[in-house]
Amino acid sequence: MAMKIRLARGGSKKRPFYRIVAADSRMPRDGRFIEKLGTYSPLFPKDSEDRVKIDIERVQHWLDHGAQPTERVQRMLEAAGVREKAERNNPNKGTPGKKAQERAQQKADKATAAAEAANAPAEAPAEDAAAE
Numbered sequence: 001m002a003m004k005i006r007l008a009r010g011g012s013k014k015r016p017f018y019r020i021v022a023a024d025s026r027m028p029r030d031g032r033f034i035e036k037l038g039t040y041s042p043l044f045p046k047d048s049e050d051r052v053k054i055d056i057e058r059v060q061h062w063l064d065h066g067a068q069p070t071e072r073v074q075r076m077l078e079a080a081g082v083r084e085k086a087e088r089n090n091p092n093k094g095t096p097g098k099k100a101q102e103r104a105q106q107k108a109d110k111a112t113a114a115a116e117a118a119n120a121p122a123e124a125p126a127e128d129a130a131a132e
Contacts, residue, residue, distance in 0.1 A: 001024055002024065002025040002026070002068075003022060003023070003024065003025065003034075003062065003065065003066060003067035003068070004022070004023055004024075004025045004067060004068055004069070004070060005020065005021070005022050005037065005059065005062055005063070005067050005068070005069040005070070005073050006020075006021065006023060006029070006069070006070040006072075006073055007019070007020060007021075007029075007040060007070070007072060007073065008020075008021045008023070008029060008030050008031075008033060009029065009030055010030070015043065016041075016042055016043070017039070017040075017041050017043075018039065018040040018041070018042075019033075019036050019038070019039055019040075020036070020037045020038035020039065020040060020054060020059075020073060020076070021033035021034070021035065021036055021037060022034045022035045022037055022058075022062045022067055035058065035062075037054060037055050037058050037059050037062070038052070038053045038054035038055055038059070039052075039053050040052050040053075040076065052076055052079070052080075054076065054077070054080055054082075056080060056082055059077065059082060060082065063082075063083075069083075074086065
């Protein structure tokens with residue numbers, strides 16, 4: 001049986017509340033679970049103690065028995081000090097999108113044209129003065 005430690009959503013519409021549960025990976029997200037391991041309430045401030053509550057001992061038990069945490073639960077466990085921080089690499093995250101790149105290129109072209117235009121009139125009167 002493939003075990004997962006994941007979030008199960010509860011709460012009313014626009015008022016999310018999550019239970020951190022150990023469940024079979026084939027069960028629905030909010031469906032049957034084996035054990036409730038904690039809670040997560042994203043409406044609390046980030047520095048609040050009530051935002052994330054985890055039974056560390058039970059989580060460690062399930063991890064020892066082969067349960068795999070989801071990405072979000074993994075980050076919570078790293079913050080709690082249960083697991084070491086995993087190196088995450090997303091090289092494309094910092095690059096702007098296609099349209100933003102096009103806008104930047106257009107802006108650079110306009111700046112280049114404006115610089116050329118600013119230099120051209122400054123030189124033209126000097127040539128006219130030399131001709132007279």
